[in-house]
Amino acid sequence: MRLDIEDLSVEVAGARLVHDITLTAAEGQVVGLVGPNGSGKSTLLRCVYRALRPAAGRVLLAGDDLHALGAREGARRLAALPQESSAEFDFTVAEVVAMGRLPHRRRGPGTPSDARAVCADALARVGAAHLAERGFLSLSGGERQRVLIARALAQQPRVLVLDEPTNHLDIAHQLDVLTLVREAGPTVLAALHDLNLAALHCDLLYVIARGRIVASGAPHDVLTPRLLAEVFGVSAHRVRHPRTGAVQLLFDRLRDQLHDQEQEHRP
Structure with missing residues (x-):
């Protein structure tokens, strides 16, 4: 599914943090957003996954204004992994991943067998199947990150938004995660701190500084x-x-x- 961001500006507490950003991620592309700390990457992504509303501009999924879609329909199309995720209750890992199926769930109790299979597959793909019965709060930072990526994959989105997805991961899992999200097939927009990982895995890069796009193109042209x-x-x-x-x-x-x-x- 194609993702378009058109002339997007974002304001927080009266301050404009993102200015007139336009970018495109074609269907199936992995597009990286890179820039120094405080440049506006996370603010932009929060607007894309609807944690913030734009002051101006639009986010389009296959031509439809994301902010005009219902919550359930939006969640069927787009999943997000924010930079910081918290949990107040100690759900099991299997329960956390099953939350990714909520936008697809029909009315009635229980979890259908096909949904359980999707969740089990997502955990296996991130190398966390052995954690299924563990409490989420008992996990290390890297284990939690893999579980949250599995939850996003279980959602089976057409567009996946990732804010620093390799945080807390060792180098092997950093490489694995970016490979498996490409193999999963959604269009991906990811803010990445590691420029070498961005160069290896992204089809296009957009460089953001002081809330504006200052360069874009293939990694070898941009970096x-x-x-x-x-x-x-x-x-x-x-x-x-x-x-x-x-x-x-x-x-x-x-x-x-x-x-x-x-x-x-x-x-």
């Missing part, structure tokens, strides 16, 4: 040393991944590079 110095304040050295050929980055502090240049030109 240039000049842009990374201007937006992130770092010196970047580009290399190629030996297997995939994707651009990967090695970083230095920008001040160290400037110091080295000064030393080279000193008589």
